[in-house]
Amino acid sequence: MPLARRRLDCCICIEKQTEEAVLALRGIFGLIQAxxxxxxxxxxxxxxxxxxxxxLRLYANxxxxxxxxxxxxxxxxxxxxxxxVHLWRAGAAFSMTCPxxxxxxxxxxxxxxxxxxxxxxxIVLHDVEVADIGDxxxxxxxxxxxxxHAIFRRVG
Numbered sequence: 001m002p003l004a005r006r007r008l009d010c011c012i013c014i015e016k017q018t019e020e021a022v023l024a025l026r027g028i029f030g031l032i033q034a035x036x037x038x039x040x041x042x043x044x045x046x047x048x049x050x051x052x053x054x055x056l057r058l059y060a061n062x063x064x065x066x067x068x069x070x071x072x073x074x075x076x077x078x079x080x081x082x083x084x085v086h087l088w089r090a091g092a093a094f095s096m097t098c099p100x101x102x103x104x105x106x107x108x109x110x111x112x113x114x115x116x117x118x119x120x121x122x123i124v125l126h127d128v129e130v131a132d133i134g135d136x137x138x139x140x141x142x143x144x145x146x147x148x149h150a151i152f153r154r155v156g
Contacts, residue, residue: 007127007155010042011059013119015147022052022121024144029123031140041137043129052121056094058085060116063154069111075100081110094118117149128152 012028014021029050032041051057060066068081077098084096084107097104108118131152133141141148 008131009153009155010045010125010128010131010133011117011119011149011151011153012041012123012125012133012141013059013117013149013151014121014145015149017056017120021145025121025123026050028141028144032123032125032137039134039136041128041133042125042131043134045125045129046127048126049124050121051124054120056118056120057122058116058118059122059149059151059153060112061114061151061153066116067113069113070098070101070103071105071109071111072103073098073101074111077110081107115149115151117151119149122151 012025014025029048032048066078067076068078069075070077075098077096077100080096080099084092088094088107094107095104096107096110133150
């Protein structure tokens with residue numbers, strides 16, 4: 001098994017998958033780049049990038065494992081979730097059925113530990129100092145975007 005990497009990235013992902021949300025996220029990216037000498041998200045970071053895609057992408061931890069729970073019955077569905085993601089990437093529906101309670105739901109409703117998100121756009125802060133976005137940036141992002149996901153991942 002490979003050793004966990006030291007590098008920790010923070011992916012700031014949009015909740016609403018709309019063009020307006022992508023544009024607002026791009027505006028936040030500009031603010032982060034312009035304000036690096038003042039308020040810095042996650043303590044500090046080495047570099048930042050903006051990722052955008054026509055299709056949803058899964059932003060998640062790359063190392064150390066994860067658990068996934070059904071949002072209805074909390075059953076551990078990690079294996080079924082992984083299979084459903086592979087099927088979705090191959091063209092199947094963006095949903096899954098819980099093997100325990102038989103509820104059908106969107107892949108994005110599954111509860112990841114650590115958290116994950118599906119998003120068309122993300123700001124990626126590479127090699128962050130701390131796994132916390134910080135109060136200043138949390139308020140800035142909530143004001144401009146509303147709900148968002150801050151996904152922290154170790155990259156292999």
